[in-house]
Amino acid sequence: MEKPVEPYYEVFLSFRGSDTRNDIADYLYHSLTNVGIRAFRDDEQLHVGKEIGPELLQAIKQSKISIPIFSERYAESEWCLMELVQMVECKEKWGQEIMQIFYDVKPSEVRDQIASYGKAIRSHITKQLYTDETIQNWKAALNKVGSLKGWKLKQRGKGEFTKEVVQMLLIKLKKNSLAVSNCLVEMDNQVDKFMEVIGERTTETQIIGIHGMGGVGKTTLATIIYNKLSADFYNCCFLSNVRDTKIETLQDQLISKVLRTSCMSITNGNEGITEIKERLFSKTVLLVLDDVDQKTQLDALVGADECRFGRGSKVIITTRDKELLKGVDFQHELIKMDFKHSLKLFSKHAFRRDNPPAEYVPLSKKALKICDGLPLALKTIGSLLNGKERRIWEITLKKLETIPNGNVKSKLNISFEALESQEKEIFLDICCFFVGYDVRIVIHIWDSYKFSPEYSLEVLEQRSLIKIVEGNRLWVHDQLRDLGRDIVRERANLKPEKQSRVWNHEEAIAVLQMKEGTKNVEAICLTFDHQSRCFFKKEEFASLPNLRFLQVECGDLDMNNVRHFSFTNWFRRNLPTLLNLRWLSWSKFIQYFPSTNSFQRNLPILQNLKYISWHEFPIFFQFTAFSLVKLAILDLSRSKITYEWEGWNHLKMAKKLKVLNLTGCYNLHRTPNFSDHKNLEQLILKGCYKLVQVDKSIGKLKHLVLLNLEGCRELQTLPDEMEELKALTELRVGRTSITNFPEWKGMEKMETLSTTYCKLLSECNLASCSTSLLYLDLSETSISELPFGNFGSLVELNLSQSSLRELPDLIKTMKNLRVLRMSHTPLEKLPGALGLLEKLEEIHVDSCRNLCGEIPNEIERLSFLRILRLSSSRVSDIPKLPESMTDLYLEYNVNMRCPNLSNLLNLRVLTLESRYQTPSCLATSLDWIGGLTKLETLWLRYDNPITLPSDFNLLSKLGKLKLCVHQLECPPRLPQNLSYFVIYGGRLMDNAVINLSYLEKLSFFEVYNCVQVQGLEHLKNLKELRLSCLVSQAKLLDLTNSKKLRRIHIESCPKLVEVRGQLESLEDLTLFNCKSLEKMPNPLSFKYIKSLYIDECQKLEEIQGPEVSENLRVLCVGDLPLLEKLPDLTNAKELEGLKIRRCPRQVEIRGRLESLKRLEIWGCESLRQFSDPSSFKELEDLIIRGCERLEEILESDEYRDLKKARILTESRISRGWWAGSHGENVPY
Structure with missing residues (x-):
């Protein structure tokens, strides 16, 4: 074959x-x-x-x-x-x-x-x-x-x-993004204000704080900003719920996500600080710390005095406490919603529409006054009133009016009190223990309630008290979580020993050690670490007869603190008392137990256990210690169990097992026999990369709804018996080696099928399950034809990077399709049947290089279409697009006529690219752009001459503009709210210039290969300036008024003679190939300067000043034939890198360089000494070439400290080190 x-x-x-x-x-x-x-x-x-x-x-x-x-x-x-x-x-x-x-x-x-x-x-x-x-x-x-x-x-x-x-x-x-609320209402103004300050694609390091009262929308804003910036970062990390997470866990998550490694097992905060410093100092990171409430959290993650990450990193902090943000680069207070937006958000939840019915307008206004512009209150109270008759509205609002403004929790408590008792208990469980858990797992702990927990969860979600987010995870707003925990405390008169739930470790230890627990205690959580010196002794749990939930985490327990402790005796004395225990979870706990058979045989049996979570399970321990008769969930993730493990026999007792999670059990090469687990609903084998065989007994699992085999990369075939899985709704086989799907006739309930990155998969028979499928992902496979079937229920279809060449007629049956992804396929034509898909919202056909002909006119009928991405194709014509469009990415080709998009009045993001000089687009007029008043981002790339409209300046919402143009005719006045402006290669007609003097909000400006720019001296809010290849730029660059500038890059400006200005905030300066440059303010004296790179500025004679900044970390100078000496560098106490190249007059390097780690000198034939070589105590890497006089004296005892460094060749000095966190990338 x-x-x-x-x-x-x-x-x-x-x-x-x-x-x-x-x-x-x-x-x-x-x-x-x-x-x-x-x-x-x-x-x-x-x-x-x-x-x-x-x-x-x-x-x-x-x-x-x-x-x-x-x-x-x-x-x-x-x-x-x-x-x-x-x-x-x-x-x-x-x-x-x-x-x-x-x-x-x-x-x-x-x-x-x-x-x-x-x-x-x-x-x-x-x-x-x-x-x-x-x-x-x-x-x-x-x-x-x-x-x-x-x-x-x-x-x-x-x-x-x-x-x-x-x-x-x-x-x-790389691309990254997070999901945001589907009821987002007009965060635009807040986002715009934030982005004006932080900028977009800026390369300065920034720490930004968002503060405001609980429920005002800080997390939502941080998530939106994260999504906007994440495309420009390789290292992205969003740490949520910082307030309630251990510092060591947060440090571990941060390092693991940035380095893409497994858990680091950080054992204490100081160790974590050291690891972050050593491993992440050169990484450019986008980090969000959500819900910070202590300064120690910031010190442990970011640094007390300065950011620990590489140059260009962005750290966003959300907190209720403004005092925690002292010293950050920028603080943004999130204000309450105004009346217009409050009414819209409230109406979305109370009436499922944007405005209230006329008869409810007075009551809605009353509700808005009570909610006081807080999004959380608007959503929660609106959801509470949804569907209620007018009388209930009046009673509820009357109650709420008695609560003073500012008492948010009391207002939210009205929603809690309106719940049934079962719904209250489930809500409190979630608030105390289950935020972030998979709802499909924890639901089993509630199945003893009178009514189904599914119904209760539905009520809680409808009331906006909880959310079930991506991955079926439970999420609760921090204000509502605090409300739930406060209710538990208040019920117990603030006495932990009388609480129904004890989630705080210190309180839990006190309750146990003093044996003051009562029958009220139903759930308890303990978290030990290496510093823990107190541990269990005897019958601590004897006073907790009704305990149903026990979670113990040990982390890296220091055995020196517990070596005298007998786990065996403790288990024998305590577990018999826990007759009602249903949930048992531990991590790295049982590994400290002795592995004796007598110990296991004599352990008591817990008759009511329904949940066991035991990550990194030790292979020696057997399940004979527990009764598995009622067990519903077993999680043995990342354990070393094998097919030969003896525990499989004991597991046969678990006839009621519903969830079996074996994620990351990398020693498992084939699954056990499943015949005794006929009630199994979820089987998770994700990341078992040695797995080659799934036992055919899987066909007997008639209740199985989820099968996850993602990442089982050695798995080539699936058993034919899988067609018996009639209840299966979700099948994930991505990143396996399967080659085809057999014709499984029994899977009539399948809703989600993912085969992504199954590179060998070329056939997929889905006829039997097509009618039920909602999500189908065939991306990155070798499938060349859409499987036959009736896909009438399909909501999302992903065919990206497959071998698909055409969409068949059956596409017209996908009446519920909302998202269609076909990027990077050999697709040749889009059928007119697309116009029949009335619910379609997104079409992605970028980089479909074989796509030709016309986009069908029927696409205009798609009244819900929001996003269209079309690039790198041979399409000849674009029809009129629907007015619902908000995001359009369109790349012209040699055959395409430029469309008029004037009807797209809702566009917010527009990207137009034409990389060809074509007759159809010559002297392109874009007059219609002036009418797109909602436009926020505009990117234009044209090799043809273009003309921007005279009313271009009226685009008041336009914040980001990028022009990559061959020729720009008569540049108009620009929109004055621009914060980000880039122009590449623009030859201006009639020697016109670009005037920036009125762009007061501009924070980022970059220009390349243009003629001339004026007005830079007026940009008071400019933070980053990049000028390249400006052959006609004026001799003087006056930046006196740009006091906020932090980063400057000037390259190949041959007429530039002088740079003027006291750049008080400057951190990074690059001057490259400016052959006429003679004068500039002394950058080494700037207080905040961290990196300086000057190269090929042949007329520059000196880089002097009264005193070198103590913040300087990297200094690189090269090809400066007139430079005779550098200033004394003693005051540069943070200087870690020094590079001097081809400076023939340089005689001496002056100063004590006690922090210097890397030194590179070559082509400096006059250089003969260092003033104090004994100070090079920290030097790690050294390269000296073409410096004959210096090389002669390196053998003397005076330079013995230099010999301790690694003597490297020129290329061994890491360019990544010079560029990564310490300054501008040297052209490579």
């Missing part, structure tokens, strides 16, 4: 096999695939004939990024040259990126075809196997790619180099 061609790649590797196949190419290929990047590695067996075959051609065209590895003999291969020509064509036609590696050659050798490259080209000419035109194409491609910036590998460590390349690629390809 012919090997199927991968439908889509992210990276194409081109290399000369004999040079690099078993070297850097192999390093890179495996490193990319290991982190999930789909890379195509050229196989020389595909080299047949003189033309590129269809498989290679397709691989190059479908890749996002091409990486040619230029080695010494690369150009000897005509195949490598043909691939390179194809890459250049894809770059010019489709905008594909080329990121080349210069392996053992110089860029000039490739660009100019000299040395080995010239010899290779001459050899091809002599052989006369190819036409002159082909040879010229090869030379042109070498010249174009050789002129681009790229990585230089020569003499660098391959492991370090590969890591750097992979990280950059991950950043380019």
Whole structure:
């Protein structure tokens, strides 16, 4: 059977096999695939004939990024040259990126075809196997790619180099986002105010605080900001509920998420601080700390004095306590909702519409006054009144009016009191213990109640007291959680020993040790760590006869503190008293027990256990210790159990078992026999990556609703008996090695099917379950045809990165479809039947390179369509789009006519790209843009001349504008609320200039290859400025008024002579290739300066000042022929990196450099000494080259401390270190 061609790649590797196949190419290929990047590695067996075959051609065209590895003999291969020509064509036609590696050659050798490259080209000419035109194409491609910036590998460590390349690629390809409330009402103003300050795509490090009273919407705002920024960060982490989470757990989550590792098992806060400092100092991180209530939490995670993360990191803190935000870069107070938005939010919950019925307007206004603009109160009280008759409204509002404003909990308590007793108890359980738990698991602890817990949960959700969020997790607002816990305390007259639920560790220990617990105590939670010195002694639980919930977490318990303790005796004395125990959960607890058979045989039996959670279960311990007769849930995640484990026999007693979770049991190669577990509803085998066989007895599980096999990467087949799973509603088999789905006729209740990243899956028969499916994910598979069936219930269909070429007629049967994803497929046409899908909200067809013809006119009928993404296609025409559109991404091609989008009055985000100079788009007029008054973000990329409308400045909501244009005719006055403005490559007609003087809110400005910019001296709120390739820019750059500037990057501005201004807030400064620059304020004296990079400024004579800033961390200077000396650096007590290159007049490095870790000096032939070499106590890495006078004296005893550092070659100094957290990226 012919090997199927991968439908889509992210990276194409081109290399000369004999040079690099078993070297850097192999390093890179495996490193990319290991982190999930789909890379195509050229196989020389595909080299047949003189033309590129269809498989290679397709691989190059479908890749996002091409990486040619230029080695010494690369150009000897005509195949490598043909691939390179194809890459250049894809770059010019489709905008594909080329990121080349210069392996053992110089860029000039490739660009100019000299040395080995010239010899290779001459050899091809002599052989006369190819036409002159082909040879010229090869030379042109070498010249174009050789002129681009790229990585230089020569003499660098391959492991370090590969890591750097992979990280950059991950950043380019990565996306993150979190879900937000589906009843979001007009957070826009708050978001805009926030983004004006924080900016977007800024590269400065910022710590921002959001404060406000509980229930005002801080978490929602933080989530929206996180989603807006996350696309630009590779390292993202959202830590929720900080207030109620142990510091060690938070530190562990932070490190694990950023480094993408398993848990670090942090045992104490000081250890966590050290780990964060050492592991994350160079990482650029987006971090949200939600609901902080203590300064110690900030100190342990972010740092007491300064951010512990890399340059460009953003930390967002939400808190009710404004005092905690002292010292942050910016504080944002979240204000209450105004009347208009309050009414809309209240109406959504009270009436399920945007406005109240006329007869309820007076009562609604009364309710709004009571809620006082708090979103939580508006939602909760609105939900309470939903569906109630007018009399109940009047009674309830009368009660609420007696409660003073500001007493939010008392108002929310009205909703609690309106619940039935069972609903109250379930709500209190959730508030005390179950926030974040899977509702499908915990529901079993409530199944002894008179009414079904499902109904009670539905009531709680309808009343807006809880939410069931992504992953079926229970979520409660912190105000409501506190309300529930306060109710428990008040019921017990504030006496922990009389509480029904004890969740606080210290209170729980006190209750147990003093034996003051009463029959009221039903649930208790204990959390021990390495510092715990008090532990159980004797019959602590004897006074808790009604205990039904026991959770014990030990973390890394210090056995020196408990070595005298007999676990065996404690169990024997205490467990017989827990006759009503139903929920038993421990972590790393039983591993401290002795592994004797007598101990296990003599353990008492707990007759009522329904839940056992035992992560990292020790293989020696058997379940004979417990009765499993009533067991409903067993969680043995991350345990070392195998197929041969003896415990499977005892587990046969669990006839009522409903949930079996074996996540991450990596030693399990086949499942046990399931014949004795006919009541099983959930079977989770996620991440059992050695699993190769699922026992055929799975067919006997008639009640199974969830089967999760994600990440069982060795699993190739599923048993035929699975067709007997008639109750199955959710099947997840992503990232397995299955090749096809057999025709399972019995699965008629299937709602969710995910096969994502099953690269070998080419067939999928879904006829029997198609009518019930709601979510179908066939992304990243080899499926080329949509499975046959009637998908009338389908809500979301994901076909992205599959091999699908066409949508069949059956698409018209998907009447309930809301989201259609087909990105990166070989799809050739969109059918008119799409217009029949009346509920469709999103269509994603970006990077469908084979898509041609016209988008069907029927799409105008889709009155709910909000999002359309269309790029890298050959579509010739765009019809009129529906007015409901809010987000449009459209990339023109050579055949497409530019549409008029003036009817899209609800657009908020618009991206238009045209990378071709085409007759259909010449002198493109965009007059209609001025009418899109709701527009917030506008990105335009045109290779044709464009004209912006004269009323462009009236777009009052436009905050972000990016223009990548070949020619801009008569730039208009810009919208004055812009906070983010980028313009690339804009040649202005009639020598016009861009005037920024009136953009008072502008915080980020970047310009590249433009003519001239004016008005920079008026930008008082500017925080980041990037100027590149401004050939006509004025000689003087006056930044005197820009006192908030933190980051400046100026590159290739040949006429710039002077930079002026006292830049008090500046942290990072880069000046590169400004050949006329003579004067500038002394950056080393700026109080907050942390990194300074100055290179190729040949007329700059000095970098002096009265005193160097003590905050300076990195100093890099190079190619400064007139620079004779640097100032004394003694005061730079934080200086960790110093790089001096090609400064021929530099004689001495002055100062005590006690913190210096990395030192690089080369090409400084006059440099002969350090004023105090004995101060280099912390030096780790050293490179000195081309400094003959200095090298002569390095052997003396005076320089013995330098010899302790690693003596590295030029390339071994990590470019990632210089660039990561300490300043501007050096051009690579």
